[in-house]
Amino acid sequence: MNLKLKALTKSIWVFHVSAGSCNNCDIEILDLFTPRHDVERFGIQLIGSVRHADALLITGAMNRKSVPRMKKIYEQAPKPCLVVAVGQCALSRHMFRDSYNVDRPLDEILPVDLYVPGCPPKPEAIISGIVKLVQKIREKK
Amino acid sequence: MDMRDRLKESLKEKITAWQEHSARRIYFSVDKKDIFKTIECLVKKLGLRFSTATGIDTPAGFELLYHFSFDKAGEFYSLRVLLEDKTHPEIDSIAPLFPGAEWIEREIWEMLGINFKNHPNLKKLLLADDWPEGNYPLRQK
Amino acid sequence: MIALFNYLIFPGFLFSACAGLMACWLDRKVSARLQWRRGPAWHQNFTDILKLLGKENILPVQAGRTFMASPYLGLLSVALVATILGRSIISPLESFAGDLIVVLYLLLIPAVALILGASSSRNPLAAVGASREMKQVLSYELPFILAIITVIIKAGGTIQLGEILNRQINFGSHIFSASGLIAFLVALICIQAKIGIGPFDASEADQELMAGVLIEYSGTLLALFKLTKAILLYCLPLFLIILFLGKDISPLFLTLKYLGILIVLILVKNTNPRLRIDQVMKFFWGPVTLLAVIAVGLALVGR
Numbered sequence: 001m002n003l004k005l006k007a008l009t010k011s012i013w014v015f016h017v018s019a020g021s022c023n024n025c026d027i028e029i030l031d032l033f034t035p036r037h038d039v040e041r042f043g044i045q046l047i048g049s050v051r052h053a054d055a056l057l058i059t060g061a062m063n064r065k066s067v068p069r070m071k072k073i074y075e076q077a078p079k080p081c082l083v084v085a086v087g088q089c090a091l092s093r094h095m096f097r098d099s100y101n102v103d104r105p106l107d108e109i110l111p112v113d114l115y116v117p118g119c120p121p122k123p124e125a126i127i128s129g130i131v132k133l134v135q136k137i138r139e140k141k
Numbered sequence: 142m143d144m145r146d147r148l149k150e151s152l153k154e155k156i157t158a159w160q161e162h163s164a165r166r167i168y169f170s171v172d173k174k175d176i177f178k179t180i181e182c183l184v185k186k187l188g189l190r191f192s193t194a195t196g197i198d199t200p201a202g203f204e205l206l207y208h209f210s211f212d213k214a215g216e217f218y219s220l221r222v223l224l225e226d227k228t229h230p231e232i233d234s235i236a237p238l239f240p241g242a243e244w245i246e247r248e249i250w251e252m253l254g255i256n257f258k259n260h261p262n263l264k265k266l267l268l269a270d271d272w273p274e275g276n277y278p279l280r281q282k
Numbered sequence: 283m284i285a286l287f288n289y290l291i292f293p294g295f296l297f298s299a300c301a302g303l304m305a306c307w308l309d310r311k312v313s314a315r316l317q318w319r320r321g322p323a324w325h326q327n328f329t330d331i332l333k334l335l336g337k338e339n340i341l342p343v344q345a346g347r348t349f350m351a352s353p354y355l356g357l358l359s360v361a362l363v364a365t366i367l368g369r370s371i372i373s374p375l376e377s378f379a380g381d382l383i384v385v386l387y388l389l390l391i392p393a394v395a396l397i398l399g400a401s402s403s404r405n406p407l408a409a410v411g412a413s414r415e416m417k418q419v420l421s422y423e424l425p426f427i428l429a430i431i432t433v434i435i436k437a438g439g440t441i442q443l444g445e446i447l448n449r450q451i452n453f454g455s456h457i458f459s460a461s462g463l464i465a466f467l468v469a470l471i472c473i474q475a476k477i478g479i480g481p482f483d484a485s486e487a488d489q490e491l492m493a494g495v496l497i498e499y500s501g502t503l504l505a506l507f508k509l510t511k512a513i514l515l516y517c518l519p520l521f522l523i524i525l526f527l528g529k530d531i532s533p534l535f536l537t538l539k540y541l542g543i544l545i546v547l548i549l550v551k552n553t554n555p556r557l558r559i560d561q562v563m564k565f566f567w568g569p570v571t572l573l574a575v576i577a578v579g580l581a582l583v584g585r
Contacts, residue, residue, distance in 0.1 A: 004336035011329040038319040040310070043326055048493035051340060051500040054333070064269035078338040078500040100278040101268070 008054060008080065009134045011043040015053035015077070019070055019106075021060025024120040025087035029057055037123045042130070055082040058110075061089040063101040067109060074110050082133065083112045086126065088119040144187070144211050148218070151182050158221070165214070168206075170221040177233045179220065183209055184238060189218060191241055196249045198281045203230050203255055224255065231256035252279040293368025295361040302512030303327040305544060309479070309515070312548045327512070331505050339501035348402040353499070353506035356395035359388045360513045367520050370443040371531055377444030385443070385521065386430065389476065392510050393419045396485070396495050399507075403498035411494025414559045415485035418475055421566035422482075426472040428574035432465035433525045435581040443524055450528035457526045461580035466526045468574045470546070473518040475562070478511065480551040484559045519543040 018026055032039045033046060047053065050073055062070060074083070085106050088094040096102045106112060116129040145167065149156065155178075158170040171179050183189045189209040196205050202225040209218045224230040234257035236243045246257045247266040254277035257263060265272065288294055307327045314321025341349065363385055370377045393415060400412035436456050437446045456462035475482040486494045496507060523531070523539050557565065 003332070007329050007333040007336060011326065011333045035318040038314070038321075040314060041320045041322055043322055043329060049497040050492075051498060052493065052496070052504060054337075064272070065267075076340075078340050080337070 005080075005137060009137050011045075012054045012082075012130075013045050013047045013052055014055045014057050014084075015047060015050050016057045016059075017070070017073055019058055019060040019062045019066045019090070021087065021089060025059035025089075028120045028123055028126065029059070029086060031123045032126060037127060039127065039130075044130070050076045051078060053077045053081060055084055057084050057086055058090050058106060059086050061093045061096045061099075061102045062104070062106055062109065064103065065101075067104075070109065082114065082137075083110050084114040084116065084129070084133070085112050086116045087121060088117055091115050091117055094119065144189075144214060144216060144218075147187060148183075151186060152179060155179055165216045166219075167216065168219045168221055170223070173222050173224060173232050176220075176222055177235060177238075180207065180235050181238055183218075183220075191239060192217075194242070194245045194249060196253050196255065196279075198253060198279065201225070202227060203253060205232065205249070205255070207235075229256070230254065231258055233258050234260040236260050251277070253277055254280065288369060289361065289365050293372070294365040297368070298361065298364035298513045298516050299509055302509070302514070302516035303331065305515045306512045308541075308544060309548050309551070312545065313552050316549075316552050331509060334505035334508070335502055337501040339503065340498075342403055342405070342498055344404050345402055345498070348398055349498075350503065352395040352399035352402065353503045353510070355398070356392035356510040357506050357513075359391035359395075360510055360517060363388045363521075364513055364517050366443070367517060367524065370447065370524065371520075371536070374444035374447045377442050379442045381443050382430070382434070382441045382446070386427070389518075389521075390419075390423070392514060393476070395510070396507070399499070399503075400495035400497075405498050407492055408495055408497050411485045411497070415495060417559055418482065418485060418562055421563045422472045422475040422570075425468050425566060425570045425574040426476070428571070428578055429465040429469040429472065430525065432461050432574075432577045432581045435578070436462060447524060447528045447531070455527050455529040460585045461577045462526060464573055464577040464580070466522070468570055468577065469522055469526070470543070471570055472566075473522065474547060474550065475566070477514045477518060477547075479515070480547065481554040481557045482562055484556060484562060515544075519547070 016026065016029055031037060032044075050056075056074065056077060058070070074081070085091050089096065090106050093099075093102050093105050114129050114133045116126050118125050121129075148169075149159075152171070155171050155175045156169050157172060158168075160168045162168060180191075184191060189211055192208040192210045194205065194207045196203060202223050205222045205224065207220040207222075209220065210216075211218065222232065224232060230253075232255060234242070234246055236246060236257070237259060243260070243262065244266060246260055247263060249255055250257060250260075250263055251265050251268055254275075268278075290296060304324075304327070307322065307324055310326070311321040366377075366381055366385055366388075370381065397412045397415050397419075400408040400415070433446065433456055434441060436459065437449045440446060440449070450456060457466050474480040478486055486496060496504060499507060519540055522543060523536065527539050
């Protein structure tokens with residue numbers, strides 16, 4: 001168990017899902033893989049299929065149409081899978097909390113492991129969040 | 142003869158108001174019964190390109206704006222229609238003229254409740270499948 | 283007993299897996315450096331495989347036994363190829379007549395396993411990936427075999443790996459002749475398509491097809507496919523060295539030649555965009571086959 005989780009923290013394959021975001025947070029996530037903040041040195045890779053995913057990066061406020069689809073995507077990812085909410089819209093719906101189409105925040109639908117605040121969060125903030133998540137998993141054993 | 146003069150020449154008495162917001166941004170109003178003939182003339186005879194359509198709920202009634210672009214000179218013409226009857230708003234659909242108007246009219250219908258007569262496929266576009274009928278979110282309460 | 287040791291440990295499965303994973307790491311590190319990044323640590327690929335072994339194994343509802351069996355198919359055959367190639371380098375006199383043909387047949391199986399696995403997962407995106415892989419196999423097999431026929435002609439008609447090596451040790455490497463050089467270039471292009479890297483990875487396209495052929499695989503089965511690709515990355519340049527550069531195969535020069543070919547493959551991968559599948563077919567059936575036929579012709583004349 002210890003070795004399995006330790007290997008998971010050293011090689012995280014992320015799958016990026018946008019639940020109706022404005023795409024700013026998506027651009028910041030893409031920035032993580034550019035030469036300035038290269039996260040591939042931590043073993044993090046962006047992969048194409050949700051069945052290869054270790055972490056789901058979810059951006060955007062969840063509207064009514066994307067709730068059943070998001071649940072389906074979460075079920076398709078093989079466990080153990082981490083869920084990371086990136087950006088203020090994914091955390092608490094931000095300015096859309098009184099909207100007609102957005103009624104529940106993300107963590108009432110999926111179990112979220114890491115919250116990265118910001119609109120959009122700086123890449124340094126996302127990296128710092130990943131480091132804290134990795135430490136939390138290693139201490140939990 | 143530039144496009145403004147050609148427009149006024151072709152539409153003559155149908156134009157009820159004319160406002161030049163700036164050198165390239167022109168708003169003019171027509172009555173709702175002339176809408177099909179007007180847009181047919183704009184698109185087929187004068188060669189303007191349909192850009193999009195917008196709708197808003199004002200105290201005077203539902204105001205629909207159809208935006209057209211004249212690419213050669215970089216000018217933008219907006220056609221304003223006012224629907225005074227707020228209980229049963231309806232207007233002719235321009236989807237038979239060109240298929241690009243189909244989806245935007247569906248969206249205006251589902252958000253504001255304006256019925257487009259002769260529309261081939263008037264059903265929900267953006268709202269969730271279980272959204273209650275008759276609940277038009279963008280109307281003023 | 284010795285055969286089992288050869289197959290499982292050295293130079294078979296374990297050794298080739300470790301060498302292949304290190305070659306994959308070198309690929310990622312050099313690509314990162316070319317893009318002014320830092321790149322992963324040396325143990326990254328091993329950690330990836332270890333992590334995949336610990337994940338949940340999801341099987342599609344309608345997938346049959348082919349879904350679970352095809353990764354093993356590819357892995358076992360490519361480990362056998364590594365064994366045969368390793369043994370023929372260590373002791374060239376113990377190879378058997380016809381082992382070149384055996385290696386050629388075995389090298390076809392990983393692509394077939396990929397197509398079988400993708401088709402049995404009953405996913406339309408995987409079906410598109412499988413059809414692309416099939417078209418690619420049909421394109422690159424002919425020039426590859428023509429290049430090997432060049433080597434057979436130059437080595438005097440023998441189809442034994444050990445004798446090809448011996449001839450090169452006595453008479454000089456095959457690459458230092460006109461037909462050998464052209465055949466080497468053709469074979470270099472063909473192994474890029476065989477491994478599935480460089481501009482020829484249309485079947486496993488990440489962005490377009492959501493990982494194409496491997497879309498439904500997860501956990502252990504995915505780890506086996508990744509291992510197959512890693513061992514192929516180790517075996518195929520080794521195969522080329524035996525056929526074309528076999529004059530001096532002491533461990534030092536062998537490693538240097540292998541690294542040279544690997545660096546060429548990495549550079550080509552980083553400087554070229556992915557080709558569409560119809561471009562791949564036109565490329566292999568056009569210029570590459572033509573070059574291979576020229577090489578065979580030159581070899582028959584004696585150059």
